[in-house]
Each structure stands twice: as structure tokens, then as C-alpha cells.
Amino acid sequence: MSGAVVELVGITKSFPGLIANDAIDLDLRPGEIHALLGENGAGKSTLMNVLTGIYQPDAGRIFMQGVPVRFASPKDAVAAGIGMVHQHFKLIRAFTVAENVHLGWQDTPFRTSAGLLEGRTRALAERFGLAVRPEARVEDLSAGEQQRVEILRVLARGARVLILDEPTAVLTPGEAAALVRALRGFVALGYAVIFISHKLDEVLEVADRITVLRAGRKVATLPAAECDQARLATLMVGRELGAGQRHSAGKRQLGPIVLQLAGVSANDERGVQALADVDLAVRGGEIVGVAGVAGNGQRELSEVLTGLRPVTEGQVRIGGQIMHHANPAEFLAAGIGHIPEDRLRSGLAPSMNVTDNAVMREYSRPPVTRGGLFSPGAAMTLARHIVADAQVLVPNMRAPVRNLSGGNQQRLVARREMRVAGQALVAVYPTRGLDIGAIDTMLRSIAEMRDRGVGVLLVSEELDELLGIADRVAVLFQGRIMGVFPTAEAEPERIGLLMGGRAEAA
Numbered sequence: 407m408s409g410a411v412v413e414l415v416g417i418t419k420s421f422p423g424l425i426a427n428d429a430i431d432l433d434l435r436p437g438e439i440h441a442l443l444g445e446n447g448a449g450k451s452t453l454m455n456v457l458t459g460i461y462q463p464d465a466g467r468i469f470m471q472g473v474p475v476r477f478a479s480p481k482d483a484v485a486a487g488i489g490m491v492h493q494h495f496k497l498i499r500a501f502t503v504a505e506n507v508h509l510g511w512q513d514t515p516f517r518t519s520a521g522l523l524e525g526r527t528r529a530l531a532e533r534f535g536l537a538v539r540p541e542a543r544v545e546d547l548s549a550g551e552q553q554r555v556e557i558l559r560v561l562a563r564g565a566r567v568l569i570l571d572e573p574t575a576v577l578t579p580g581e582a583a584a585l586v587r588a589l590r591g592f593v594a595l596g597y598a599v600i601f602i603s604h605k606l607d608e609v610l611e612v613a614d615r616i617t618v619l620r621a622g623r624k625v626a627t628l629p630a631a632e633c634d635q636a637r638l639a640t641l642m643v644g645r646e647l648g649a650g651q652r653h654s655a656g657k658r659q660l661g662p663i664v665l666q667l668a669g670v671s672a673n674d675e676r677g678v679q680a681l682a683d684v685d686l687a688v689r690g691g692e693i694v695g696v697a698g699v700a701g702n703g704q705r706e707l708s709e710v711l712t713g714l715r716p717v718t719e720g721q722v723r724i725g726g727q728i729m730h731h732a733n734p735a736e737f738l739a740a741g742i743g744h745i746p747e748d749r750l751r752s753g754l755a756p757s758m759n760v761t762d763n764a765v766m767r768e769y770s771r772p773p774v775t776r777g778g779l780f781s782p783g784a785a786m787t788l789a790r791h792i793v794a795d796a797q798v799l800v801p802n803m804r805a806p807v808r809n810l811s812g813g814n815q816q817r818l819v820a821r822r823e824m825r826v827a828g829q830a831l832v833a834v835y836p837t838r839g840l841d842i843g844a845i846d847t848m849l850r851s852i853a854e855m856r857d858r859g860v861g862v863l864l865v866s867e868e869l870d871e872l873l874g875i876a877d878r879v880a881v882l883f884q885g886r887i888m889g890v891f892p893t894a895e896a897e898p899e900r901i902g903l904l905m906g907g908r909a910e911a912a
């Protein structure tokens with residue numbers, strides 16, 4: 407009998423044209439945080455979907471505490487104590503935190519009241535060290551708070567195994583640290599955590615053991631203490647990687663202003679002011695980085711620049727031309743590409759196929775549509791070209807795009823948008839969800855666009871990434887630009903202070 411909380415033996419799962427999991431073994435010990443690593447498409451999410459009863463394996467067995475189990479549905483897995491927090495939150499935005507925690511939970515008291523649910527939620531939150539406001543509405547929460555609610559929902563149902571798929575991708579550094587503390591407390595009770603991440607430094611800090619997948623197979627399971635970043639990268643990729651390089655530009659002529667905001671204010675979805683009197687200009691041939699903690703107006707900034715959101719005051723100009731209306735088609739025609747923050751909500755049509763998603767932005771242009779005539783053959787050819795450029799492995803171009811792995815969806819959106827960005831690219835967290843090799847490729851592509859004379863507005867939370875590639879850095883705090891600096895003169899400490907809202911000392 408094994409002491410493992412969960413043991414996976416020979417798990418195999420195929421989809422038409424590919425083997426996503428090929429005879430994978432994995433054991434999870436009580437009290438451990440176990441990281442799952444691998445390149446985009448390696449099979450991490452698939453394996454977790456098997457463990458949580460979303461997919462049935464073609465072969466292989468699952469044991470819990472040495473006893474064989476079969477999960478015919480996610481409900482069975484939850485009943486057995488396995489809880490998963492997905493990358494895309496599934497909360498109901500109009501409900502309160504307490505309501506979301508109790509929704510569909512069999513222990514919810516029959517006769518209830520807001521106060522009772524809130525009290526129960528508060529007790530749970532205290533027990534697991536996850537700070538939430540039970541009475542707040544989910545739509546008013548930051549990404550970090552929403553994630554804590556998701557985790558509480560899972561823990562409330564008695565999870566003994568907690569699975570987190572890229573949990574820190576959307577968190578600020580402070581929120582990520584708080585999450586790790588809570589996870590440590592959870593495993594100290596003898597429970598276990600599976601943690602999927604692309605951030606190797608974080609994995610080394612958080613995990614007790616690390617399992618690496620490559621192209622659907624397990625490569626190794628190792629104690630974290632025996633690993634370093636270079637070794638993990640080599641295991642993931644199957645060869646040694648060069649050190650990531652900076653992509654700063656040589657001496658170049660700057661072009662005219664391509665993106666310009668003059669005194670722009672805008673509201674968020676709830677009608678609350680999210681941008682306040684923003685002046686910002688991006689020239690052709692430069693990358694302007696936007697630094698800031700998520701939720702300080704980044705989304706709204708990118709949306710007014712791409713025609714998705716009207717301004718309440720001020721002016722948006724593209725290539726010198728005033729844009730009077732928020733109309734995405736006009737911004738597209740003006741040569742603006744947009745890599746959005748949330749690829750599944752605004753970047754892709756998840757249930758449409760890969761081909762349609764790939765050509766979506768060039769649908770009405772030649773060669774896809776010529777003289778009013780749509781050519782399916784030309785659409786397919788272009789789509790294959792985009793997919794190949796994006797380095798996405800797609801066995802079937804007619805399959806829904808939601809079947810692509812998270813990182814591959816991101817690659818596809820980015821490549822599609824770079825093609826239409828003749829004047830400017832607005833890229834919001836473009837490296838989110840990408841594996842380390844793909845991050846380097848993405849940054850290199852962005853640098854190449856700049857070198858071709860395109861203007862780039864790059865929103866990122868990774869200050870190192872911004873300082874490595876941007877020519878100037880603007881700091882956004884509570885919807886205001888706190889300052890704009892040439893990267894060569896930007897001191898990380900000063901930028902950090904401005905990101906926290908501390909104005910410059912005189």
C-alpha cells in the first residue's frame with residue numbers, strides 16, 4: 407500500500423490526431439506542494455482534467471490512499487476530495503462572495519440569510535488564511551480576491567487535494583506571496599497541492615517536488631532541492647536553452663506619432679472613472695511600456711486605443727487622425743492590432759474553429775474575400791500560415807479553438823494581431839501563460855515589429871520584461887499616468903514607488 411494521497415498510474419489520453427497524455431505516472435504525497443511543469447501543449451491541463459473527472463482516460467488507473475477510484479464526472483472527484491481552481495474563474499459576478507461560496511453546496515443551510523452565509527464564509531476564510539470580504543460582490547473584486555473566493559469554494563467542499571492551474575499568472579507579487587502562505591498552511595494539515603506554473607523561480611520556491619512533462623510524456627519527478635532553473639528548462643525543452651537576451655533597439659529614426667491620447671478619461675463597466683486625464687503618445691519605431699499593478703486602468707487604456715471603449719473626455723488619434731467613435735472595425739482599418747488581456751473573453755470565439763479564429767481579423771480583406779466573394783480555400787491557406795508562424799501544433803483546423811492549450815491560444819491571438827498591426831500594436835500581458843521558450847520568441851517578435859517602424863504599447867506587470875524591451879516606460883496608477891521615462895534612465899526603485907502611487911519627491 408502506498409502512502410500517496412493520489413497516485414496516477416499509466417494515464418493515457420488521446421484526442422483525434424494526438425496523444426495528450428502518454429502513460430503518465432504521478433504520485434502525490436501528504437503534506438507536499440507538487441509542481442507540474444512543461445511547455446505549452448505538454449499535457450498538464452489534460453492530466454488534471456483526467457484527475458478531476460472532466461475527461462475519462464483511455465488507459466491507466468487512479469488510486470486514492472491506495473484504493474482504486476473511478477471518476478465518472480467532476481462531481482465524483484469533488485466528493486472524493488479533489489478540488490480544482492481553473493485558470494478562468496467560474497464565479498457569478500453579480501453575486502456576493504458568500505453567495506458564490508455557498509452556491510450548489512449541499513451543506514448550505516436550508517433556511518438561510520445573508521448574515522448567516524456571510525458568517526460561515528468568514529469562518530472558512532479565517533480557518534484557511536484566505537482574506538475575503540463575504541458581503542462584497544464578485545464584480546467588484548480584484549483578480550487576487552476572486553481567486554481566493556474560488557479556492558474557498560473548493561476548500562469548503564472538503565478538498566484534500568487542491569489543484570491550481572497557473573494560479574499566479576493574474577496576481578500581483580504581494581497577492582502571490584499571500585497565496586503561497588495559505589497553500590503552506592493547507593498542506594501542513596496533511597493535504598496536498600498540485601501547482602501548475604511557467605515561472606521557474608516561483609516553482610523552485612514553492613514546490614517540494616517537481617514533475618516535468620514533455621510532449622505528453624513524463625520526463626522526471628525530482629525534489630525541488632535538487633533542481634535549478636537551467637536544469638528544469640533543459641528537462642522541459644529537451645535541450646539546453648541560451649540565457650534570455652535583452653531585445654533593446656539599436657540607434658534608429660523614430661517615426662511620426664501613431665497612437666495618441668490627449669486628456670483622455672474613460673469609465674469602467676460599472677460607470678466608475680477608470681482613466682483620468684491621460685496624455686500619452688507612441689511613435690512608430692518605439693516600444694512604450696506601461697508599468698503598474700493590474701487593475702489600475704490597463705484594460706481601459708488598451709480598450710480606448712483599440713476602439714472597444716468610448717472616452718468620456720479627451721481625444722484619441724491614430725496616425726494623426728481623430729477617432730470620433732469607439733468602433734473596433736475603424737481602428738482595425740487604421741492598422742491597430744490588439745492582444746487583449748483576456749484571450750477567452752475578448753480575443754477568441756472559443757467554440758468557433760481554429761481557422762475562423764485565425765483569419766477573423768482579415769476576413770473581409772483579400773485574399774480571403776475578394777470582390778465581395780469569400781474564398782474558403784484562401785481562408786484555410788491563410789489560417790495554416792498564421793498557425794505555423796505562431797508555432798502552434800494543430801492536428802485539426804476545424805476543431806474548436808478552445809481545444810488548444812492555454813499557451814497555444816495566446817500564441818495564436820498574438821500572431822493574428824501582429825499581422826494587422828501596420829501602424830501600432832497594443833499588447834496587454836502578451837507573455838501570460840507562455841512557456842519560457844515562447845516568452846523569448848514573443849518578445850523578439852515585438853522587438854522586430856518596432857524595428858520595422860511599428861509603434862508598440864506594451865502593458866506588463868513584469869518590470870524586468872518591460873525594462874528589457876521598452877524604449878520608454880509609463881507608470882499607471884489609479885487611472886493616471888504618474889510619469890514617463892526613457893528606459894535608460896528608469897530606476898526600478900523609483901518606478902516601484904510610482905506604481906504604488908507615491909508621487910515623485912521634489
Ligand SMILES: Nc1ncnc2c1ncn2[C@@H]1O[C@H](COP(=O)(O)OP(=O)(O)OP(=O)(O)O)[C@@H](O)[C@H]1O
Pocket residue numbers: 421422424426444445446447448449450451452453799805809810811812813814839841
Ligand atoms: N478537448 C480537446 N480536444 C482536442 N485536443 C485537445 C483537447 N484538450 C487538449 N487538447 C490538446 O492536447 C494537448 C495538450 O494540451 P494541454 O491543455 O493539456 O496542454 P498544457 O500543458 O496545459 O499547455 P499550456 O501550458 O499551454 O496550458 C494540446 O495539443 C491540446 O491542443
Ligand SMILES: [Mg+2]
Pocket residue numbers: 450451452811812813
Ligand atoms: Mg494548460
